Amino acid sequence: MLFEFFYHKKTTRSGSIPFLTRPKALRLTVQSAFALFHVFLVWQLARHVAWAMGKTETYTQAPGAVDGWLPIVSLMTLKRWALTGQWDPVHPASLTIFLALLVMCALFRRGFCGWICPLGGISNGLDRLGRALGLSFPVSGPWRRILGFPKYLLLAGSLLGFFVLLSLPAIEAFRSGSHYVAAQARMLFFFSHPSTTLVLILTGLIVASVLIRNFWCRFLCPYGALLGLVSLLSPVAVHRNADRCISCGKCAQTCPNGIRVDQQQRVNTTQCLGCGECVAACPAPDCLSLRAGSRRVPLWLVGAGAVAVLLGFYAWARATGHWDADLPREMVQRLTRMALTTEP
Template sequence: MTITESLTLMLALLYGATQLWWAGKRFGAIAATISLLLALVISASLTLLVGTAIAIAGLALLQWRKPAFAKGDLRINDLRAGCQNLIVLSLLIVAIQYTVNSLMLKAGIADPWVARPNVVDAFLPIAGAIEVKGIVSLGLWDQNHPAAAVMLGIVLLTGLLCKRAFCGWACPIGLAGEYLYKLRKRVIKEELMPPRWLDWPLRMLKYLLLAGFIYLVVGMPAMGIPGYLQGNYHRIADLKMALFFLTPGLVTLCCFALILMIASWRRQGFCRYLCPYGAILGILSFFSPLKIRRNQQECLIDKGMKCDKCTRACPANIIVHTKTTVRSDECQACMRCVAACPKKAALGFGLPGNHMLSARSLMIGVLAIMFFLPLVAWLFGYWDSQIPDAIRMQLLQVADHIGH
C-alpha cells in the first residue's frame, strides 16, 4: 500500500470515527478507533503509520478551520457534495501518482521512486469478475491484480446494503456527469428530457451492456482462468486500460463524445442509460433493506395539503410523493428528496418500521464499506500486486503487441 492509499484510507476511516463521535455514538467511535489502531499495530507498516499521522494532522486542521464540516454538521446536500468531492480529489491524486509511475516505467526506469497505487485496479471490473470466478470455481486467488476483485466486491456490497449509495455518494464519474450537466444548463437552460416512451428503452441499454460483460465472464471456461490470470495481458491490464484512454482511436473518441453528450444532455444521463455498474447496483438495490420511505401519517399530502417537493427534487425523476417506499433501481440514495421535504419526519432513508438513517450515518456506512474492507484485504495480503516493476516495465515496452 502506497503512502497516498494509506493517507486516503486513514483519513476516510478516522473521519468516519469522528463522525460517530459527533453523532453521539461514542461507543462506536471508540470501537472504530481501536480497530484502526489494531490494524496499525498488526501491519507494523511505516507507510500506514505516516499516513495515519498525516490524516490526524489533517483532521485537526479541518476541525480548526471548518468545524461544521469536521463535525458533519451540514445540510444533507452539502454533506454529500463534500463526501463526493473529497473522494474524487483522492482519486485525482492517485491518478497523478499512477501516471508518473507509468511514465517512469515507459521511460525504462525499472525501479521507479513513485510507487504504483493498487487502488487503480478498481477500474478493472471485468478482471475483478474473472478473479472472483477463479476464487469461487477453482479456489484460485489472483496475485497480479487482487485489488480488482476486492473493489468489485466492495462496490457490489454497497448496492446490497444501501441501494445505489455508491453512485450517489462516491462515484467520480457520476460527479463529473453532474458538473457537465450543470455546465450545459448554464448555456442551454431548458431541460432536454427524452419522451417517456424513449426513456425506458434507453434505460435498458445499461442492462444490455451489463449482460454483455456477464456473458464474457460466465462464458469463460473455468479451466481457462489460470492461463488468463497468469497471462501478460492480465498482468498489464491496468496499463492497457490507461493507454486505451490516453491514446484513443477514432471510434473511442466518438464513444467519448457520445458519453459526454448524454451526460450533459440530461441529469445522471450516463448513470441512467449507459453505466453497467449502475445496472448491477440497480439490480442488487432491490434487495437492500434500506430504502427511501414516506411516513404517511406525517406527510403533508395525507393532511390534505398539496406537496410534491420530494418528487421535484429527485434527479432520477422518481415519483416519490405518492409512494410509501421507493424501490426504483434508479434511486441513488442521494437523499435530495429528504432534504427538500418540509416535514422532518415525513420522509427518510431507512429500514421498515420508521427506523431512519441520518445522512451522516449513511455517509459513515459508505466510508466504512469502501475504506475499511480494503484495509482488511491488505492486512490479509490480498491487495498489493505481486508483479515486479521490472516485469511491468518490460511488458509496457511491448504493450501494443500483447492481446487477450
C-alpha cells in the same frame, strides 16, 4: 438532542440548514474528495508507467486502487476465485473492491454511485451545467423505460460472457499474457492516446449528460445496473407518509435520477442512490424520512456507511495481502513494455 440535530430538518436562526442535513452539499464534498484521490491515482499510475518504460529509474508501484477501474478483470477474478478458491495475485485489489461494492450496496443502497464514484460526480456536474444553461429536459414515461434498457442488456451480456461462456482454461490463458499484467498501464495509454472514435463517444456522452440528467448513470452504466439490483436487498430506504404529503412534487423534481418519490410509500427501486436529496427538499414536516427498517436514520448514513465499507475492505486487504500485486519488478517492467509496444 445532539443526534436529532444531525438528521432532523431543523434550521438555524439564519434559516440555513445544518451541513449534515444538506445531502447535496455533503455529497459534493465526499465526491470531490474521491475525485481528487483519483487524480492522485492517475499521477501514481503515470509514474509507474514511466518507470516500466525506462523513462525514469525511480520505481513506483502501480496503485492497487486502480484495479477498481477494471470491471472486466473484476468479473474474471471473481469467477476464478469461485472455481478455484484462489485470490488473483496480479490484480488482487480488483476482487477486493468488487466485493466491497456489492456489500456496500446490499447495505446502503447505491452508495457507491451516489457518493463515491467519480463518474457519478462528473455526471452530477454536467447535469448542474445543463440546468443552469436551461438545456436540460426531463425523460419520463415510456422513453425512460426504453432508454433504461441498454444498461441491463450490457449487464446481461457481460454476465453471460464471463460466467457462462468464458471457461477457466481461457481465463488462465489470458492471465499468462502481458496484456493482463499491464492492464492498468494499457488503460492509461488508451485514454491518454485517444482515437477519433473514443473522442467522438466521450463528446457524445458529455453532450447527452448536459441535456439529459445523469444520462450515463441512469441509462448506460452496466456497473450501476448490477449495483442497483443488489441495492434492492438494502434495509435502508426513503419512506413517504402519505397522510402528510402535500403533493408538491419537489421530491421528484430534486431526485438526481428522476424517481417519482411522491407516488411511492417506500422507495425501493434500482435507481435510488440513497442520496437523501428528496428528503431534504420536502417542505412537509415528517413526510419523507430515511429509514433502516422501521427506524429513522440520519441522511448522511448512506454516504458514511458506503465510505466505511470501502475503507474496511481496504484495511482488511492491506493486512492480509489482498491489495497490492506481489510480482517481481523485472517481470512487471518486461511485460508492461511488451504490452504497450504490441497490438492487442
